[in-house]
Amino acid sequence: MPSEYYLGGSEWAATRLRLQHELTKCNLDGHLLDPGIPPVKQPMTVADVGCGTGVWALDVAETAPELIQAEALDINLDEVPPKAWLSKNVLCHEFDLMQELPEKLVERYDIINMQFASSFIRDSHIKEVMARLVDMLKPGGYLQITDVDYSRWSWVTATGDTKPPEVVKLYELVDQIFGGFHQWKWLVDIETTFMEAGLQSIHSRRVEAKPSTRQPNMMNWMLAMLEAGHALSNHPTMKQHADALLAQRMKAATEARALGVGMDCALTRGIGRKPSR
Template identity: 30%
Template sequence: MAHTDDYVLGRSLSDSVRLDAQHLLWKLHTGHTLHPQIPIADGMKVAEIGTGTGIWIFDLAKDLPRTAQLHGFDISQDQFPSRALWPPNVSLRVLNSLVDPPPSLAGRYDVVHVRMWASNIKDRDFGPLISHVLRLLKPGGYVQWEEADLVHQVVEGARAQQFGEKVPVLFGKVGLDYRWASDIHHRLQKARCTVLRFKRGRFQSFLAQKCTETYLLALAEIFRGIRKSCTDDLLPLLSECEADLQELSALHSNKGVVYNWSPIEVLARKGE
């Protein structure tokens, strides 16, 4: 189907594999799919916004009662698996999560899962996303949010550090401001949620390469997206970043290159 969204990442086969690899990265980091503080109950309703390939929803479905209902939403259906592969209690559908949800979905869910929206928010305006999440939730429902903090990075190796100095300059010129990720918990508190957990950490050493691999793939997607609408004055910087990225991608597995973002975990509960 045609897209009218401004998604800067790709939706090709390799992009879908990256999303699935990032799910593995998160699960190995946190040790769970659904946060253990969220109670599991018969008939519970779970939503994920920006579901992509649906990998989180599919992984969770096997751990919940068969009576649970799991709904994945995304602005594009291009990465959805074939309908024949969906578990009976899972559905995926197209929905724009930067506008208010339809009344039929308001106050319907016990849990809303959000993961890695950093590149979908421009100019730090994530108020509409917070509003959408809270409108989906029942009173007392839970928000489980995992985000990539691209400001507080873990970078090792001289070439990686040089690259890491150029990329924020490019992002700033195209309106990609990742500083908002560190403020999610405060915004949820202002929206009268109780924040049960906020943690910004770093990946254990055995996960550093997996983060580097998926991050470099994501950056290649972002650069391709930027090139589609890049102005002439930005082309030299973009081309330089692309060349550096290609070099890092060739080095990452055996030259001590680490290029990681910091994982942020937020668990909050909507007011009764």
């Protein structure tokens, strides 16, 4: 099926996304910007592409308010706080990464962050997406991408069972409905993705989930599956898939509570630098 974003839009979606951000920040030891990116010591314009709630942009803006101008970009800004609540050094722009790049965004940013975009960026899109991101960077600017490594998902239970069957069935059903987790080779081999986009000083790392984040990771995923099920139910051709997803999600949620299921969802982070002129 086409790559579409089936999450968000509910009254509690922003809360789930905030939880996801805090869990990610915890597993990355608080590094909003990877240590491989030089510390911000002069005025910089930083973008969060596919910003969701805008929380990453809001957080990074607070780290150096006199130096960082943060800009949150997304196709839909409904989850972003009202303008009156934003810091003076945070701006929000509607932006569709899958469309032609507006001239005003060409070579605008010193640093670009993009995270959890694999839900709508597949292997078939990655070359054009990377080209746009690189075009948005100033010469010498840095691109940082962080996402879940779907090739390394696993589950642990408090009872010692290695594979909770209903949870695994839900994972497999999601794989079938949304086109297969094999379509994210660009993320699994992110260094090659960056190299083919013409970036330099490329670095990547895989980050395992800390034990303290396993159970909230699981709950966050279950909430995401509930969002996806409700969104699919409104899609004209996906009602049957929605019913199956929500039914299996209920079984998995019951099992997760009974067995104390936690999710080990490793993160992949890649950084690269656009060549200077």
